Each structure stands twice: as structure tokens, then as C-alpha cells.
Amino acid sequence: MAESPLREPTFLILTALAETPLHGYAVIEDVLRISDGRVRLRAGTLYAVLDRLRADGLIEVEREEVVQSRLRRYYRLTALGATRLAAEVDRLRHNADAAGARLRRSGLLVDGGPA
Template sequence: MTAKSMTRAAFFVLTALADQPRHGYGILREVEELSDGEVLLRVGTLYGVLDRLTADGLIVLDREEVQQGRLRRYYRLTDDGVATLDAEAERMAAGAGAAKRRIAEGRAAHPAPRTSPGHVPPAAPGLAGGHA
């Protein structure tokens, strides 16, 4: 969008890896859990994201294990990955805050509640002052 701005899928993969290394399938389940079931990463999405993040140096292959005959390929965040995720989280929080603030400003503009027709109250004096 702007300079680089990561995709949603990439954000959630990084978030899933933020506390500890995980393997592909584990990331899928972890993303679902940490988002309260709202975000369901698809298998077809995962490996493309993993490749791109690796190419960008945000994650690295941590180790490979063979657990009961099944291969597990564990990835972990690099320092750069942590910093990038942190910055993105900051941006998202700022964006969410801006949206919330503006919704409130918009509600102040037009008579939303419509409790009783007569006089309108002084339209909320100082609120939302700064707005960044």
C-alpha cells in the first residue's frame, strides 16, 4: 500500500511465531486460536507467506524434527522479524484508534440518538480535541 506494509496473512504468521518457534500446521492452528477463531489461514496461503517472509529475512528455518514419522519444519522470527511485527502492531493500533475517534466525531455531527426533539445538548464541548 504505502512503502511495504505487510499482508494480513503475513501479520498473523509472524504473530503466531512471536512467542515460540512453530511448524506450518501448528501455525495454522495457532492463528485460529489466537484470533478467537476469526482468522482461518489456508494451507494454500501459508507456504507462499512462509517463502516470502523467509526471503525478506523476517523468519528463518529453526530446525526440522521427525515426530512419529511426520516431518515438522519449525520456523522462528529473526530480530528483524520481531521489529517489523512490532512496528506493524503499532501501526494497526494507531489505525484502529483513528477510526474509533472519527466514528465518534461523525456521530457528534448528525443527531444520532434522537431521544427527544426539542433542544440539542451543547454538542459535546471539547471532546476529541487533539486528533493527532
């Protein structure tokens, strides 16, 4: 059985971690940037997702440091996480291509924009 699709916030968190290890607040900022401001993660939501992704083996803690008396934990994508993210990219691309092809055939989409 195929894995279920990733929720958008989870997809964006994995995407943020695909380039470089980040600490929590940097993940929140990068997800906001990647989504063009559409997805605003709250700290509680972020850390719940990070805990689940760690339990699933998709991310891991790369390092920890103390900044202004607070622990800052940096997360990185694992090989399994990269594989899962790549599979989701393929799934989304396939679905988007199918939708675009049908819109073009129906005449509702011309050269990438609405007719």
C-alpha cells in the same frame, strides 16, 4: 518510502511466531485461534508465505525433526521480523485510534460501542 502494510494472514503468521517457534500445522492452528476462527490458512498458502518470509529475513528455521517419518520444520521470528511486526502493530494502532476518535467526535461511538 514506507513498507507496504502486511496482509492479514502474514500479520497473523508473524504474530503466531512472536511467542515461540512453531511448526507449520501449529502455525495454522494458532492463526485460527488468534483470529477467532476468521482466518483459516491452507497448507499451500501457509508454506508459500513462510517461504517468502524466510526470503525476506523475517523468519528462519529454528530446527527440524522427523515425526512419524515426516520432516517437521520449526520456524521462529528473527529480530528483523520482530521489528517489522512491531511497526505493523504501531501502524494498525494509529489507524484504529484515528478512526475511533472520529467516530467519538461524530457521536457514532460512545464508550467503545456504537451509539
